[in-house]
Amino acid sequence: MLNKDNTKHLSALFLSSLFFGSTFIIVKILLNVFSPVSIVFIRYFIASIIFLILGGIPSKSTWKPGLYLGIFLWVGYATQTQGLTTTTTVNSGVVTGFYIVLTPFFSKFINKTNLTKKNYYFSFLGFLGIVLVTLSSVDQLFGNIFTLICAFAYAIHIVLVERYVNFQKISQLMFVQSFIGMMLCIPFINFSETSLIIENILYLLFLGILVNVAAFYLQLFGQKKVAASTSALILSLEAVFALFIGIIYANEFLTLVNWFGIVLILVSIFFVIKE
Secondary structure (H helix, E strand, C coil), X not given: CCCHHHHHHHHHHHHHHHHHHCHHHHHHHHXXXXXXXXXXXXXXXXXXXXXXXXXXXXXXXXHHHHHHHHHHHHHHHHHHHHHCCCCCHHHHHHHHCCHHHHHHXXXXXXXXXXXXXXXXXXXXXXXXXXXXXXXXXXXCHXXXXXXXXXXXXXXXXXXXXXXXXXXXXHHHHHHHHHHHHHHHHHHHCCHHXXXXXXXXXXXXXXXXXXXXXXXXXXXXXXXXXXXXXXXXXXXXXXXXXXXXXXXXXXXXXXXXHHHHHHHHHHHHHHHHHCC
């Protein structure tokens, strides 16, 4: 039976994955105007301001875990956004989704968690589902390499959240994470692009507020009670949500194989969280 006390934490992760899944098409649009690093910087800048207002000046103990989270999330954001310049949004989704396979192993290595065979089996089953969902994308080598680096970074980020989130105030931890990511972007920014911000402000606010603030807050809240391996499976739904958003807004369509992949993802998540 599903633990009712964990329902709100699981729901937070599901909603977080929906917000994450909405980013691919928006980022792809913005890449026609901005460089990858500029997009990442603006997202972090918006999030930093909001989390500073919400949480106040972070305590001294928050800076070390926030630094680690910020570095790995920045690597994930930067490589995923760079990868989207030469690969499709769908293909980016599948390669990013590789983190659901990596997360249990990193969790066991870094956090010394005890994982059952079920965690490994259904992580691989969920990733197989993602592969089938995005089977139509098979090229763009360099974009895939960047996105594979992103998958490693996201897996480590999820594991580090599991390690630190129960000992920190979420808003303060998120401020440090966002501030570190923002600072890491500065050496690579093309400041001439700042004149383009106003005309693209709605897209940028969408990414900054709905994703960098809301989605990551929900992720950290959810991971207070949900193990990293299970969290990774639920968050992998971003690939499914991205595909459905593509159907609605970009006239994409699903094949029978794609639908079978969605079923595999949902089955893997169901059997992991039901006990």
